[in-house]
Amino acid sequence: MSNFIYFWNHFAFILLMVGGLFIIITSQNYLKKVVGLAIFQTAVFVFFVSLAKVLDGTAPILTKMANAYSNPLPHVLILTAIVVGVATSALGLALVLQIYKNYETIEEKEIESLELKSDK
């Protein structure tokens, strides 16, 4: 139990991550898949940022009382990863839009049946 409280950030991260993956795998709608992917990636951002926290640590900005410093590097890494995530979501949404223009639906099942018909 004490482990659970001590590592609660990891549990939060796993919950978000599994939730995101679940949405990606189960949803039939392409738009929902993109949203699931965004949640999945956000989970990793939370994980990285929570790693950076040092107990009683703070950023030495606007205060002279900082005794311990939190690690700034994971924040910087995640800044990069957020940009990557935004680009991925943007490209994903652009593709969904194009799929909608070409198929007039973004439901996986309907598109599969359309493709089966066109193959015959």
Added chain:
Amino acid sequence: MFDIFLDDAPALVVVLPLLISAIIAFMPSKIWPWIISIITLFLHLFLSLHLLKEISVSGLIIYEFGNWEPPWGISFKIDGVNIGLQLLFSIFVLVSTFYSRKIFLNEIDYRDSGKAYSLWLLAVGSLNGIILTNDIFNLFVFLEISALASISLIALGAGQNRKALLAAFNYLIIGAIGATFYVIGVGFAYAMTGTLNMNDLVIQLAQYSDGQLAIFAGMSFMLIGLMVKAAIFPVHIWLPPAYSYAPSAVSTLLAALATKTILYFFVRLLYEVFIIYPSYLSLFLDFVLYPLSLLAIFIGTVIAIYQDDIKKLLAFSSIAQIGYITLAFSLKDHSGVASGFVHILNHALIKGGLFMAVGYFAILYKDRVTLNSLKGFGYKYPITSFALLICGLSLIGLPLTNGFISKLYLFQALYTNQMYFSIALVAVSSALAVVYFWKIVEQMWFSEIKFKSEKEDAYIYLPIWIVTISIIVFGIYSTPIIEFSNLSADYLISGYQN
């Protein structure tokens, strides 16, 4: 005067294509984006040759960005392991860019050619970054840039067939999951060691000599993420549709180089960093990578036999060929790693040549190339058909082609490790490769329909023949590829035996 630039050659090979890609993105012209790309890639090749010269003198270059020393700053590392791949990369990218022009003009709107070449250079620069980087987080960034550029390029195939959009979307979702898994692994590794630099990581990991669960979890996340990206067997499903519905020029670039660069990093991570936990490494290699490679070889080949669409057939054969490479890498000794690198270099040429030839047929036939549509092509377009024949024979592994050299070294490596079952399976799979390639040959030369030969475009068949001739040359005079591969194995395996 050029010395200033040459000092920064390791950074420039990556930065130059990325920079130029931003410049040509909005050029409305039909030809200028291509000309600028060609000039850029000539410079790229020149810089790679300069790196080769430097490496042959010093043996190791560590390029520190902003002069921040390695554990703190990002660094690029060039040594015996990656110089061979870097050189092949430079040369092949230049050849395929020559090839791409007429193909792009046929397959996409000419007004998009600026954007297409912008993405093309973006993919080239970021894939080259994967080859050179020495920082595990930096690798993730390059991985994602190359994935996003490739996905956009694949989606350009929608003008021909709207399935390209679905293929691109699936690649986006699966690729992003893979990359995110890799980042989770990086997070675990960083939490335990506080470093992202690969050389420093080895030093820091050594303090946990008995191994920690968190590190093993992190390593597993990283490896699985990279396996998705490298299309190793059960997580390969994004690859066949992506390669077969992409525009032909794009298939050529991706099939020849994209998975190869990631496989290179995969093996580097295994044998340079994770080597300090030999028990974990042999567990992974013996019980994960080895059986998956055998399955990939067998299933990839069998599915390829049943394909009607030629590009899809080649994509499934790629799955099998990636299986050969990972099988060689799972052997844990010098001969295995060396034969893996031999096949990385050789297969890049073979698959590149095959996709080039089939891409040209798609332009000539003005539709997707299926087995039926190839009837009589051997007489109609003899120059390209003959190149396709040679590349195909090399894929099977006939003597006098470089595919034979690959198979020879793989068999030798398997034989020294006494893996007779694998030898049998590789032999059977090579025989099955004859089946699917024979179906193509039968349609092309032995069908009833006979055509008179038609004129072929020299701008397209010359690059194809450059690749084809290199396949024959490296089949007869294989020393360069063997030397580079042995060099790579020397650098990687020396760490394993200590």
